[in-house]
Amino acid sequence: MGRLVVIEGLDGAGKRTLSEGLTKALHAQGASVATLAFPRYGRSVYADLVREALHRGHGDLADSVYGMAMLYALDRRGALGEITGALERHDVLLLDRYVSSNAAYGAARLHQDAHGEFVAWLKELEIDRFGLPVPDLQLLLRVTPEVAAARAEHRARSESDRAKDSFESDDALQARCAHVYDELAGESWLSEWRVVDGTAAFDPAELSRWLVHPG
Numbered sequence: 001m002g003r004l005v006v007i008e009g010l011d012g013a014g015k016r017t018l019s020e021g022l023t024k025a026l027h028a029q030g031a032s033v034a035t036l037a038f039p040r041y042g043r044s045v046y047a048d049l050v051r052e053a054l055h056r057g058h059g060d061l062a063d064s065v066y067g068m069a070m071l072y073a074l075d076r077r078g079a080l081g082e083i084t085g086a087l088e089r090h091d092v093l094l095l096d097r098y099v100s101s102n103a104a105y106g107a108a109r110l111h112q113d114a115h116g117e118f119v120a121w122l123k124e125l126e127i128d129r130f131g132l133p134v135p136d137l138q139l140l141l142r143v144t145p146e147v148a149a150a151r152a153e154h155r156a157r158s159e160s161d162r163a164k165d166s167f168e169s170d171d172a173l174q175a176r177c178a179h180v181y182d183e184l185a186g187e188s189w190l191s192e193w194r195v196v197d198g199t200a201a202f203d204p205a206e207l208s209r210w211l212v213h214p215g
């Protein structure tokens with residue numbers, strides 16, 4: 001059975017870039033790796049509805065924190081077979097965002113912390129009811145909200161289909177979200193976490209060795 005490893009962090013933190021670097025480093029060590037990013041845009045109707053709502057489609061849908069969280073959760077519920085299949089076939093399944101994204105953004109939107117009603121509801125929904133597997137390890141790619149915003153801005157200018165959505169444009173939300181992520185990591189919510197400094201020189205080979213041979 002492979003290890004379920006999740007990369008979490010703010011919009012623009014560099015999660016996709018880290019996922020690509022880690023995948024290469026894991027391959028170089030002979031490990032087989034599958035990757036998946038949530039939301040599964042273009043593959044899941046729930047994910048596509050999320051994207052449209054984040055760009056102000058579907059009336060006031062995006063205003064509902066629980067409604068949006070349910071769409072993200074249903075996207076993941078639909079990927080359950082793909083997740084378990086990948087874990088059976090590969091040494092590592094590397095996810096770009098997972099349940100903790102829903103916890104951090106939903107709690108931050110409601111001005112709650114990691115101990116609030118929202119995070120408890122979400123765990124009951126996604127883990128207990130939908131049966132999504134708990135990660136073996138969550139990596140918090142930690143950058144300040146200012147660094148994440150600058151990177152998201154750079155990407156929005158350099159990639160044609162990446163105009164900033166309503167969460168990415170909300171600096172106060174990103175700052176609260178950073179705080180909830182720190183709390184989730186600090187208390188090992190769902191699993192062990194490792195904090196990766198997203199502004200320091202980073203060696204994916206070291207992290208990938210640690211993933212393949214933990215401890």
Ligand SMILES: Nc1ncnc2c1ncn2[C@@H]1O[C@H](COP(=O)(O)OP(=O)(O)OP(=O)(O)O)[C@@H](O)[C@H]1O
Nearest residue numbers: 010011012013014015016017018151152154155198
């Ligand atoms: N360590 C880094 N230093 C400087 N720039 C970086 C670094 N990592 C990523 N970037 C740049 O920052 C931008 C955002 O990176 P990336 O797409 O990997 O972030 P992300 O966390 O996956 O974003 P999102 O969650 O919004 O999809 C890209 O333009 C990328 O090239």
Ligand SMILES: Cc1cn([C@H]2C[C@H](O)[C@@H](COP(=O)(O)O)O2)c(=O)[nH]c1=O
Nearest residue numbers: 011038039072097098101102105106167
């Ligand atoms: C998976 C997931 C994501 N979110 C939030 C985080 C981002 O602001 C947006 C879109 O994600 P992307 O990585 O920028 O494409 O949605 C969330 O609130 N809940 C989730 O489960």
